[in-house]
Amino acid sequence: MLYLVTSTNTRDVSSFVAAETVRVNELRAAGIIKNGWLKSDFSGAFLLLDCANDAEAAAVLNTMPMVINDATTVVLAEVIDLDSAG
Numbered sequence: 001m002l003y004l005v006t007s008t009n010t011r012d013v014s015s016f017v018a019a020e021t022v023r024v025n026e027l028r029a030a031g032i033i034k035n036g037w038l039k040s041d042f043s044g045a046f047l048l049l050d051c052a053n054d055a056e057a058a059a060v061l062n063t064m065p066m067v068i069n070d071a072t073t074v075v076l077a078e079v080i081d082l083d084s085a086g
Contacts, residue, residue, distance in 0.1 A: 003057040008044040019065040
């Protein structure tokens, strides 16, 4: 299943950027993060996750340094691509 994650930073995240980048790259290499975008004002990001279910997606998010350190909030939504929507 595909999940769109919207994150919004709630405080200064500069001390977490390096660790977050490492974790994102690990999840991309594992095929869990399919794509990602930063908000143009750097106030958060959008990630496209490929997970088996909501619980797995939430568990993945709980490994992200910015989430662990309460520096961002996340909203998770299951999505389908337009071609599959018919």
